[in-house]
Amino acid sequence: MASRTTTNRSLLALAGLILLGGGLLVLFAGFDLYRRLDVAPPAAWPLTGPDDVLLGSADRLRWSDQGWWWWPAVIAALVLTVLLALWWLFAQLRRRRPGALPVGGTPPREGVELRDRALGDAIAAEAGGLPGVDHADVRITGRPARPHTHVDLALTPRAAPGATLHALCEGPLRAARRSTGHRQLPTEARLGVTHRKPHRAE
Amino acid sequence: MTSEPDVPDRGGAPSSRHRAAAVPAREPGPPAHDRPAHDRPAQDRPAQDPPTHDPSAHDAPSGAPDGGYRTRRPWSARRLPTALVATVVLVAAGAALIDVVLVRAGRPAALWRRRLADELAGRPVDDVWVLAGAAAAVALGLWLIVLALTPGLRHWLPLRSPEPGLRASLDRDGAADLLRDAAMRVPGVGAARVRVRRRRAKARADVHFRDPRQVKDDLTTVLDEERDRMALARPPRIVVRVRRRTR
Numbered sequence: 001m002a003s004r005t006t007t008n009r010s011l012l013a014l015a016g017l018i019l020l021g022g023g024l025l026v027l028f029a030g031f032d033l034y035r036r037l038d039v040a041p042p043a044a045w046p047l048t049g050p051d052d053v054l055l056g057s058a059d060r061l062r063w064s065d066q067g068w069w070w071w072p073a074v075i076a077a078l079v080l081t082v083l084l085a086l087w088w089l090f091a092q093l094r095r096r097r098p099g100a101l102p103v104g105g106t107p108p109r110e111g112v113e114l115r116d117r118a119l120g121d122a123i124a125a126e127a128g129g130l131p132g133v134d135h136a137d138v139r140i141t142g143r144p145a146r147p148h149t150h151v152d153l154a155l156t157p158r159a160a161p162g163a164t165l166h167a168l169c170e171g172p173l174r175a176a177r178r179s180t181g182h183r184q185l186p187t188e189a190r191l192g193v194t195h196r197k198p199h200r201a202e
Numbered sequence: 203m204t205s206e207p208d209v210p211d212r213g214g215a216p217s218s219r220h221r222a223a224a225v226p227a228r229e230p231g232p233p234a235h236d237r238p239a240h241d242r243p244a245q246d247r248p249a250q251d252p253p254t255h256d257p258s259a260h261d262a263p264s265g266a267p268d269g270g271y272r273t274r275r276p277w278s279a280r281r282l283p284t285a286l287v288a289t290v291v292l293v294a295a296g297a298a299l300i301d302v303v304l305v306r307a308g309r310p311a312a313l314w315r316r317r318l319a320d321e322l323a324g325r326p327v328d329d330v331w332v333l334a335g336a337a338a339a340v341a342l343g344l345w346l347i348v349l350a351l352t353p354g355l356r357h358w359l360p361l362r363s364p365e366p367g368l369r370a371s372l373d374r375d376g377a378a379d380l381l382r383d384a385a386m387r388v389p390g391v392g393a394a395r396v397r398v399r400r401r402r403a404k405a406r407a408d409v410h411f412r413d414p415r416q417v418k419d420d421l422t423t424v425l426d427e428e429r430d431r432m433a434l435a436r437p438p439r440i441v442v443r444v445r446r447r448t449r
Contacts, residue, residue: 005277008284009350015287016346023339030327030336050328055319071306078299085292092285157383161361161372162433169364187368188276190358193376 004091011088026054098144103180114180116140116147122179126172127151132159134194149176149187154194161191271363275435276371278354283346356400360435372432374398381405381440384428390417392447403429403438408447418444 028034029047041048063070100113120138127136135154142148155164168189177185301312325332358371378398385394385405390412396405405425409417421442429437 005279008280012280012284012287012346013350015291016343016350018343019339019346020343023336023341023343026327026332026336027340030329030333032328047327050326052327053323053325054327054332055322057323060319060323071302075299075302075306078295078302081295082292082299085288085295089285089288089292092281092288155376157379159380160431161377161380162431165361165368165370165433166364169368173368184367189361189363189368189370190373191361191370191376192373193379195375195379 007088007091095141096143097139097141098147101140101144101147101180101182119147119176119180120149123149123151123172123176126175127153127168130164130167130171132156132164132167147182147185149173149185151187151189153189153191155191156194157196159193164191165189271366271368274369275353275360276355276358276369280349280354283349287346359398359400359432359438362433362435372434374400377432377434378403380432381425381428384424385421388417388420388424391421398438400436401438403440404443405440406443406445409444410447414444414446418442 025047029052030050032050034041034048046052047054098116100115101119103112103114117140120140124136124138127133127138130136132155133153134156137152139150140147141150151168153164153168155161173185173187177183297314301315305311327333355371357374359374359377361370361372363370375398378396381396381398381403382394382405385391385396385407388407390409392408392410394405394407396403403425405421407417407421421444422440425440425442429440
């Protein structure tokens with residue numbers, strides 16, 4: 001999960017920098033800021049004054065006269081871009097699930113495995129019975145050797161989140177660690193409160 | 203799955219360097235009143251406890267009776283903006299690829315490509331549309347950079363967690379509901395609205411009877427108590443405003 005966050009954020013920053021740089025380049029030339037600010041752009045600067053166009057005929061000629069390798073290179077670059085964009089898009093839709101967890105650590109002792117859904121349901125059932133919890137929902141993600149637990153708790157309006165969190169830790173999560181033998185089971189808990197209309201105190 | 207006490211690796215070697223601390227130390231099930239002693243930054247601590255598990259190391263509320271591990275704020279994976287950017291890149295590159303391949307195969311270039319090239323070649327940079335497009339690109343680029351650098355998930359308030367492997371956060375609206383219910387329990391309060399933000403929670407209450415000043419004092423006490431029951435990693439300051447309304 002963390003790696004996906006990092007990749008996404010790096011690529012978002014890259015896309016943002018490209019847009020920002022291109023936009024600033026056009027704006028500087030369009031408002032003729034080089035002349036007004038009295039700075040000289042470097043020699044091969046693409047846009048320097050308000051009369052420039054984004055795609056001059058000189059550019060078009062230059063690009064279509066590059067030799068036999070130019071178009072294959074363009075096609076290869078485009079294919080690569082399309083494939084990367086596809087991979088990037090599907091990485092957002094996919095959620096990695098372990099399928100089955102080895103019980104008793106890795107490698108599994110005596111080949112016992114536990115379905116990730118079964119473990120999630122067991123944690124959810126136990127967490128749903130904690131005082132102050134209205135409803136619990138648990139998903140297991142990650143790799144079999146390093147499962148992550150995502151716990152969504154809907155608390156009753158009279159609950160104390162601190163105490164509930166403590167109970168969650170001492171009860172269902174500890175039991176899950178014991179019964180699977182995963183001594184670390186990184187957990188992300190999201191606590192909400194079941195919404196209801198305000199009402200007068202009794 | 204039940205909480206049976208038979209733990210396979212209990213008492214085994216202090217394996218798994220990641221977890222060496224915390225859980226073995228807590229495994230015997232310390233009652234709640236034991237924890238402060240463990241969390242206290244004491245000098246007589248077992249040496250194998252890595253310093254990172256000392257809550258006072260992360261400017262946590264070290265003196266608090268229920269210290270807990272102050273968890274990092276969760277960072278959003280930014281899936282939706284990423285998916286949008288990926289889709290735009292995919293469509294643009296895909297269309298260009300198809301057209302370039304068709305042109306190489308001897309077909310004329312598509313209409314959109316000729317139009318685009320003509321527009322780009324015909325409009326000088328100080329044309330209104332070019333400038334507007336550039337300004338939009340700058341704004342969008344800045345927005346993407348902000349998205350990339352900020353944590354997001356502003357709606358989730360991180361909680362102090364009882365152990366380092368657990369990260370927990372509480373929904374802001376949920377926190378507001380809890381505070382509002384607590385406010386409604388104060389005698390004299392007829393209606394209450396609470397808005398929770400990350401640093402500050404604002405509670406406004408209508409007082410139907412009793413002295414508003416007294417009600418305000420009660421509200422402050424009750425809401426502070428309720429806030430402390432939430433175990434927020436960064437408790438918001440609570441601002442109470444009351445007004446008299448008799449109907």
